[in-house]
Structures are given as structure tokens and as C-alpha cells.
Amino acid sequence: MNRIKTLFATALVAVASASALAAPTDPAGFWTTPTIQGYGNMHYLPDSAFKPQPGHTYKVVFALTEAAPQPDKANPALDHVARTxxxxxxxxxxxAKLKFVAVAYGAATPIALDDAHYRAAFGVPNPNLPLIAELTKAGVTIAVCGQAVAEHHFQYDWINRDVTLALSGLTTVTALQQQGYALMQL
Incomplete structure (x- = not known):
């Protein structure tokens, strides 16, 4: 009988632990995407510190270097640009006061492919293209490293029309930093 009580108590502890570890759910409307619709979830904190000032101009170059965990998902670094x-x-x-440039290189290079060539390489539509279109519409320049394109054996005419072909990721970052851009490594 003690053994049954012990097993029962162990099962109760396991169930209670699993319930305690279950992820809480956020209330409706907690996460929003006010400008880049459907991308870059954010929760605005009106009374928080270090908020951007409406009258200032912000210059940021985002270095996108990691691949998405799955080819059918938008690149998380690109989604962070949308969040920003x-x-x-x-x-x-x-x-108009946001001077943002996102440059993809290294493992992030494929985000810049047009849909036909992305499908040929990964077997799925390029999930980054709708996000790139939204970012471009908001004034963000999306660029890809020309050296990384060559290293991946992609042709330059395979790059999506909304993406700027840069000489390299290295020169893009350093040239923009010389112009006062802050580097955000993603």
C-alpha cells in the first residue's frame, strides 16, 4: 500500500510541476505590430526608460549573419529589424527619421533570393519576401553582401528586386559607421 501511495504522490508532483512550467498566455492585444504589420511583435511600455525621442533621427545598421532555424520561417534577425x-x-x-539599413551576409545571405531561386534551393517559397516588402515600404534599406552571394554560388540576378546588392557586408557596416550609424549585430 505504501508503494501505491508513493507512486500516486510522485504522479501528483509530476502533474503539478508540469502545470507550473506551462507557459502563461498573454492577454489579447498584448503584443502588437503597429507599423510593420504581422512582423516584429512588441509590447509598448509608455512609462519605460530609454525611449526614443520623436524629434531625433536614428541611424542604425543591422548586421544579419544567422540563418533561420527552418527555411520556411522568416529570418528571426529580420523580424528583429521589424520589431525595432x-x-x-x-x-x-x-x-522619415529612421535611417535603418539591414545587411545580410554569411548564413543569412539566402533571405535576399527571389522566390523562384529560393524555392529551387530550399523547396519552399521565400518566407522573408513579405517582410522585406513591408520593411522597404517603411523606408528600411535591405542589402545583401555581394561577396556572400558569390560564396554561396548564387547569381547576382537571383537577388530580389527589393534588396540592394552591396559590395560587401564588411564595407557596408564600416562605411555606415563612418557616417554615424550605430551597429546592431543580429
Whole structure:
């Protein structure tokens, strides 16, 4: 009988532990995407510290170097660029005051492929293209390293029309830093 009680108690502890570890759910409307619709979830905190100031111009170069965990998912670093746009816009900074450039290189290079060549390489539509289109519409420049394109054995005419072909990721980052851009490594 003690053995049954012990097993029963162990099972109860396991169930209680699993319940305690279950992820809590956020209330409806907690996460929003005010500017880049459907991308870059953010939760705005109106009374938080270090908020962007609406009258300032912000210059950021985002270095995108990691691949998405799955080829059918948008690149998380590109989604973070969208989150950044959403956070600044929610803080009242006009899009015209955001000078954002996202340059993909290394493992992130395939995000720049047009849909036909992405499908040929990965067997699925390029999930980054709708996000790239939204970012471009918001004034963000999306670029790809020309050296990384060559290293991946992609042709330059395979790059999506919304993506700027840069000489390299290295020169893009350093040239923009010389112009006062802050580097955000993603």
C-alpha cells in the first residue's frame, strides 16, 4: 500500500510541476505590430526608460549573419529589424527619421533570393519576401553582401528586386559607421 501511495504522490508532483512550467498566455492585444504589420511583435511600455525621442533621427545598421532555424520561417534577425521599427514608431518617431539599413551576409545571405531561386534551393517559397516588402515600404534599406552571394554560388540576378546588392557586408557596416550609424549585430 505504501508503494501505491508513493507512486500516486510522485504522479501528483509530476502533474503539478508540469502545470507550473506551462507557459502563461498573454492577454489579447498584448503584443502588437503597429507599423510593420504581422512582423516584429512588441509590447509598448509608455512609462519605460530609454525611449526614443520623436524629434531625433536614428541611424542604425543591422548586421544579419544567422540563418533561420527552418527555411520556411522568416529570418528571426529580420523580424528583429521589424520589431525595432515598431518600437521606434510606437514611441512617436516618424519613419522619415529612421535611417535603418539591414545587411545580410554569411548564413543569412539566402533571405535576399527571389522566390523562384529560393524555392529551387530550399523547396519552399521565400518566407522573408513579405517582410522585406513591408520593411522597404517603411523606408528600411535591405542589402545583401555581394561577396556572400558569390560564396554561396548564387547569381547576382537571383537577388530580389527589393534588396540592394552591396559590395560587401564588411564595407557596408564600416562605411555606415563612418557616417554615424550605430551597429546592431543580429
Amino acid at each position: 521599427v515598431n518600437l521606434y514608431a510606437a514611441s512617436g518617431v516618424p519613419l
